[in-house]
């Protein structure tokens with residue numbers, strides 16, 4: 166047997182000393198065995214937390230996935246191995262924090278990732294808005310989620326509310342039901358904007374529409390009692406950048422929420438990103454609570470017919486509710 170195969174066997178059986186010896190003699194910790202599993206996945210699936218730690222420290226990738234798209238963290242989670250799970254979660258968060266910092270320091274973040282999408286045609290139908298590559302910009306199955314987001318940011322009373330990204334207008338229709346004193350909507354896609362105007366959104370007394378990318382219209386924004394953020398074609402880094410403006414945009418006592426589609430096709434990566442965003446919002450002075458909402462029933466297989474990428478595959482949606490830490494003191 167090769168060193169790497171022996172490493173998988175030792176990781177599976179929990180032989181820490183053997184794992185250390187094999188690593189010392191040069192066994193490759195990034196190896197995938199015949200079943201498409203890494204030594205780290207074997208250790209995690211069997212709850213050998215010390216071996217998980219040793220392999221991670223030796224450079225095993227925390228985010229490698231098996232042929233059924235499961236990472237070591239998913240396997241630890243599925244099998245109820247809390248220590249291994251905690252270690253992998255921490256490794257994932259640290260790694261993404263470091264990678265983000267390096268990317269920002271070397272300006273490797275995309276400066277205008279929405280450019281292509283915003284210049285492309287979108288197609289509207291009753292239950293979706295699609296981009297030119299048949300990827301869904303917005304889908305009607307999210308309606309109950311959008312209603313919950315509206316409830317969270319309107320906090321029973323309307324107030325002065327900001328929504329970034331109109332899409333199908335689901336969250337905006339729900340916000341309107343709270344009768345906000347003012348409801349500002351920022352939308353950057355010319356066709357989506359055109360559709361908003363044609364469907365009468367520009368004529369509502371309490372609605373102010375700002376056409377443009379949120380990045381370009383920041384100076385037109387005030388401070389709000391409730392803010393919702395849900396764009397398309399942008400990255401985590403863009404939302405992170407938006408968060409840097411929250412201290413100016415969110416009034417004391419205000420509530421911020423965002424569409425939490427972060428890594429929506431893998432349960433463990435989703436947990437990593439929920440924790441990461443909560444940590445980064447925490448550094449800005451915001452507490453984040455995640456409200457679990459079951460979504461399995463909204464997501465029959467037919468929902469995705471004709472959609473290129475299933476952007477959500479988990480059974481539970483975690484709706485973020487963020488408030489200034491000082492509000493709860």
Ligand SMILES: C[S@@+](CC[C@H](N)C(=O)[O-])C[C@H]1O[C@@H](n2cnc3c(N)ncnc32)[C@H](O)[C@@H]1O
Nearest residue numbers: 330332333334335336353354378379395396397
């Ligand atoms: C997922 S949809 C929003 C769906 C909306 N929450 C709803 O309830 O229907 C995202 C929207 O954000 C818009 N968008 C994308 N990038 C933007 C940006 N930088 N600034 C403002 N709007 C943007 C898209 O054109 C699209 O209409």
